[in-house]
Amino acid sequence: MSFSPPPPVFVGENYNIWVVKMKTYLQAHDLWNVVLADIEQPPLRANLTIAQIKQHNEDTTKKYKAMSYLQNGVLDVIFTRIMTCNSPKQAWDRLKEEFQELDKTRQQQLINLIRDFENLKMKESGTIKQYVDKIMAIVNNIRLLGDEFSDKRIVEKVITLLEKYESKISSLEDSRDLSAIPLTELINALYA
Incomplete structure (x- = not known):
């Protein structure tokens, strides 16, 4: 057994x-x-x-x-x-x-989480891992509330906010189509 x-x-x-x-x-x-x-x-x-x-x-x-x-x-x-x-x-x-929260409460939570996602910025002293962990915590909460949140949207967020890693992102853009790169591949490339 x-x-x-x-x-x-x-x-x-x-x-x-x-x-x-x-x-x-x-x-x-x-x-x-x-x-x-x-x-x-x-x-x-x-x-x-x-x-x-x-x-x-x-x-x-x-x-x-x-x-x-x-x-x-x-x-x-x-x-x-x-x-x-x-x-x-x-x-x-x-x-x-x-x-289960009332739909109205749930919708408000969803709106707040999406706003948090949109407003999230990487701290100067922060690491990529800390930044990605924050993004994924918000995204997972959004998905738990039933919203289909695409990996493509997350990739776009990561790319647009990593100014200090611009050279790394530029080299990735030269070798890959970043609009089609899987999220895990982007994260692993940035960790490297």
Whole structure:
């Protein structure tokens, strides 16, 4: 039997991060469809084959496994909010309803993060790594809020703000089309 790590635990903060981790965790255990579908298993009928009985038992077990992972994936103070839920979908939806920021709040967060991205400047004493780390922290938060933020836009930002590395960027432009350079390749070239 292989070891399975425990589910990620939601502590009441960073709900969007927990959702991504928990969804992946449930997918890895083949339980995500159980959360999405919310299908109640009908009672067993008479004259079923052994295979049908086995399938019924597996489907019922999956529902309880998914519910167990969700219940164990939250602190006790949050568990009390979902403990009366009868299905994994009901628990998932209740957590979403309570903890996912309202669209208006989410949109405002997105606007603020994009503004932070646009206004970000590299400090004179800063390193490329520090600068790129700040950019990626902002971009990852933007993406967690559901915005499709392209690598091309990040590359453009890196290129336009690295004035003290202008000679390096010029040599890169001579050898590559910077509008098509992958972000990781640009970062590695600048680190070098």
